[in-house]
Amino acid sequence: AGLGSSAHVFDEFGPLLRQGHRVIAVTRRGYGQSSDASNGDYSNGALVGDLLELMDHLEIQRASFVGHSLAGGELATLGSKHPERGDRLGYIDAAYDRSGVPSLMAALPPSASPSPTALATVASFAEWRQQAPGVRSKAVIADVAATMQQGPKSVAPRTDQKTAGAALAGDIAAKAKWEEIGAPSLAFYTSKDVAEQVPPEASAEQRQAFIDYSVKALRPWMLRQQAEFLSRRQCGTAVEVPRSTHHL
Numbered sequence: 326a327g328l329g330s331s332a333h334v335f336d337e338f339g340p341l342l343r344q345g346h347r348v349i350a351v352t353r354r355g356y357g358q359s360s361d362a363s364n365g366d367y368s369n370g371a372l373v374g375d376l377l378e379l380m381d382h383l384e385i386q387r388a389s390f391v392g393h394s395l396a397g398g399e400l401a402t403l404g405s406k407h408p409e410r411g412d413r414l415g416y417i418d419a420a421y422d423r424s425g426v427p428s429l430m431a432a433l434p435p436s437a438s439p440s441p442t443a444l445a446t447v448a449s450f451a452e453w454r455q456q457a458p459g460v461r462s463k464a465v466i467a468d469v470a471a472t473m474q475q476g477p478k479s480v481a482p483r484t485d486q487k488t489a490g491a492a493l494a495g496d497i498a499a500k501a502k503w504e505e506i507g508a509p510s511l512a513f514y515t516s517k518d519v520a521e522q523v524p525p526e527a528s529a530e531q532r533q534a535f536i537d538y539s540v541k542a543l544r545p546w547m548l549r550q551q552a553e554f555l556s557r558r559q560c561g562t563a564v565e566v567p568r569s570t571h572h573l
Contacts, residue, residue, distance in 0.1 A: 327394025331357035369499035510561030
């Protein structure tokens with residue numbers, strides 16, 4: 326799953342892969358019902374180590390991996406450093422070098438915050454969340470239930486910002502070495518030209534501002550990342566999905 330999500334984000338997508346495959350969805354450390362890191366280590370190496378330990382525990386020698394968003398860094402490290410464990414790699418808007426992401430996100434135009442009504446309960450937040458990324462899916466409801474908790478006044482993430490920041494920092498520090506990955510790789514990219522993950526409370530002007538910024542800044546960055554992946558990969562291809570959101 327991507328940063329901030331649990332394995333439940335795949336509740337509707339995962340079963341589609343079951344014909345001919347055994348499917349296992351993983352919630353990384355610090356999220357959902359997975360344990361926090363007792364030593365505070367959320368580095369790329371630690372997260373990849375968790376996947377290898379899980380495979381060993383389940384007696385799986387080799388598997389294909391599909392990862393969304395932040396999980397691309399884990400897939401890339403698996404592919405480059407543990408080629409004997411990865412059969413094929415699928416990146417869902419995930420084949421990126423994220424070193425430029427903090428500055429890109431910091432420059433996003435201001436938008437509306439969730440209303441008190443949306444934050445009142447886990448159920449109301451799940452309804453709001455489905456509208457914000459533009460994905461109407463029961464998986465969003467299950468994912469919110471796994472990643473959010475009811476506080477005294479409003480809902481709040483189960484995972485604190487320090488943990489999320491550490492996972493992102495670890496991903497940025499571990500730059501993908503596409504040229505070292507021998508496994509066949511399929512990288513999906515989103516079009517970056519729709520007002521995705523914009524709160525439903527946002528005005529028409531705010532939505533347009535997001536689209537303008539996305540087309541001006543996010544899309545050129547994505548195209549550069551896609552070109553780098555294609556120029557350096559050993560075996561793989563890229564597919565851009567038109568008019569798509571980060572959650573495809």
